[in-house]
Amino acid sequence: MNHWLVKSEPSEYSYDDLVKDGSTYWDGVRNYAARNNLKNMKVGDKVLFYHSVKEKAVVGISKVVKEHYQDPTTDDQRWVVVDLAAEKKLKKPVTLGEIKAEPSLSDIALVRQSRLSVMPLDAAAYNRIVDMSH
DNA sequence: GCCAACGTTGGC
DNA sequence: GCCAACGTTGGC
Numbered sequence: 001m002n003h004w005l006v007k008s009e010p011s012e013y014s015y016d017d018l019v020k021d022g023s024t025y026w027d028g029v030r031n032y033a034a035r036n037n038l039k040n041m042k043v044g045d046k047v048l049f050y051h052s053v054k055e056k057a058v059v060g061i062s063k064v065v066k067e068h069y070q071d072p073t074t075d076d077q078r079w080v081v082v083d084l085a086a087e088k089k090l091k092k093p094v095t096l097g098e099i100k101a102e103p104s105l106s107d108i109a110l111v112r113q114s115r116l117s118v119m120p121l122d123a124a125a126y127n128r129i130v131d132m133s134h
Numbered sequence: 135g136c137c138a139a140c141g142t143t144g145g146c
Numbered sequence: 147g148c149c150a151a152c153g154t155t156g157g158c
Contacts, residue, residue, distance in 0.1 A: 007156090031141070053156060096157080115140060115155050 003126035004041060005048040005058070005110060006084075007117045015049045015060040015089065023065055023085035026118075027073045034118035039068045041082050048121065048129060050110065057093035058129055062086055090133035104128055 006026065008014065018024055029035050041047075041064045049060040066083035073081075099105050105128060109119035121129075 009156090033141090056157075113140090114138095114157065117155085 002040070002042065002045045003048070003121040003123055004037065004045060005050055005108075005119050005121050006062075007050045007052045009053050010051045010055060011053075014051065015062075015086070018049065018060070018062060018084065019086045019089065021086075023083055025066075025072065025081040025083050027071055027081045029071075029079060029081070029118060031117065033116060035078070035080060037118040037120060038080055038082050040120075041067060043067055046087070046126065047084055048126065051093075055093065056096040058090065058099075058133070059093045060086065060089045061130070090130075092133050094129050094132045098132060099129065102128065102132065 013024070026038070029038060043064050043066065045064045047062045047064060048058050049062050050058045062084045064082055065085045068080040068082050070077065071079040071081045096110070099108070100111055105111065105125055108121060108125050109116055113119070
């Protein structure tokens with residue numbers, strides 16, 4: 001199983017929206033690096049859900065329930081979506097500041113490449129972030 | 135609201 | 147195919 005982190009502006013689509021909807025297709029990715037990450041997601045992979053801009057915190061855990069397929073919001077065949085389902089909201093959001101202050105997380109893409117919207121996490125980084133939410 | 139980072143576009 | 151110009155993202 002792999003681990004990932006996706007970003008969303010909560011004013012566009014928040015983790016609470018995902019909880020309300022149960023699951024959703026993750027659309028709007030228009031960046032090749034992020035798209036390639038979507039294509040590597042497998043059913044059952046865990047995906048941390050990060051709120052950008054205002055909150056700047058990881059707020060919940062979701063999982064992949066359907067692997068990549070053509071983005072239904074465009075005819076452009078370059079772009080794909082995956083289906084994500086809410087799994088568990090974190091008791092306490094883990095903020096970007098906390099992540100940056102954690103030495104073992106200084107190498108993750110969230111910190112190093114702030115504009116990437118879909119990124120892989122290794123299991124250690126994933127578990128560390130989840131631990132920090134307790 | 136500013137601006138750095140960085141991806142994309144288009145002229146040559 | 148290079149690179150300057152431009153647009154967008156997202157942290158501050």
